[in-house]
Amino acid sequence: MHKARALLGAAAASLLTTAFLVPASPALAGPNCASGYHCGWDIGFDTGKISFFNGDRDFRDNRFHTGVIVDNNIKTVSNSSSSNYVSHWYTEVNWEGYAFCVNPGSWVGSLPDDGIPGNGVGFANEASSVRLEAGGPYDWCY
Ligand SMILES: [Ca+2]
Ligand SMILES: [Ca+2]
Numbered sequence: 001m002h003k004a005r006a007l008l009g010a011a012a013a014s015l016l017t018t019a020f021l022v023p024a025s026p027a028l029a030g031p032n033c034a035s036g037y038h039c040g041w042d043i044g045f046d047t048g049k050i051s052f053f054n055g056d057r058d059f060r061d062n063r064f065h066t067g068v069i070v071d072n073n074i075k076t077v078s079n080s081s082s083s084n085y086v087s088h089w090y091t092e093v094n095w096e097g098y099a100f101c102v103n104p105g106s107w108v109g110s111l112p113d114d115g116i117p118g119n120g121v122g123f124a125n126e127a128s129s130v131r132l133e134a135g136g137p138y139d140w141c142y
Helices: 002-021
Strands: 038-041 049-052 076-079 086-092 096-102 129-133
Touching (some): 038 129, 076 096
Antiparallel strands (some): 038 049, 038 076, 086 096, 086 129
16 A cells, blocks of 8 residues: 555656656747747848847847848847747837837737838837847737
């Protein structure tokens, strides 16, 4: 009887060990964005692209692979966090003017747009910095 209990206890402990070995947050790939990166595009996936591994405080010195300045020029974003990092996009440099967020494995195109870049209205052609925050996904993000 005691031996059987001991065996059950060992089996339970083994199950717990197995459970803890499973990664808590598997990599979640957003489309067209390499694992671990947070990507933005000039217009859509077939246009100028930039990939951020970490946050960036100021897009004024960032360029898409086409050479075009990124600031106030992103219309599509994708999040391929290798963990649970949510990307937060801001209309101003230095993470001011919070605009919207994108969950790990998610993306958004055709962001709301009033047609005027950099005027703080809408989300398209407004992003000027991006910040990453662990702990996602969140219900209120794309
Ligand atoms: Ca801006
Ligand atoms: Ca605008």
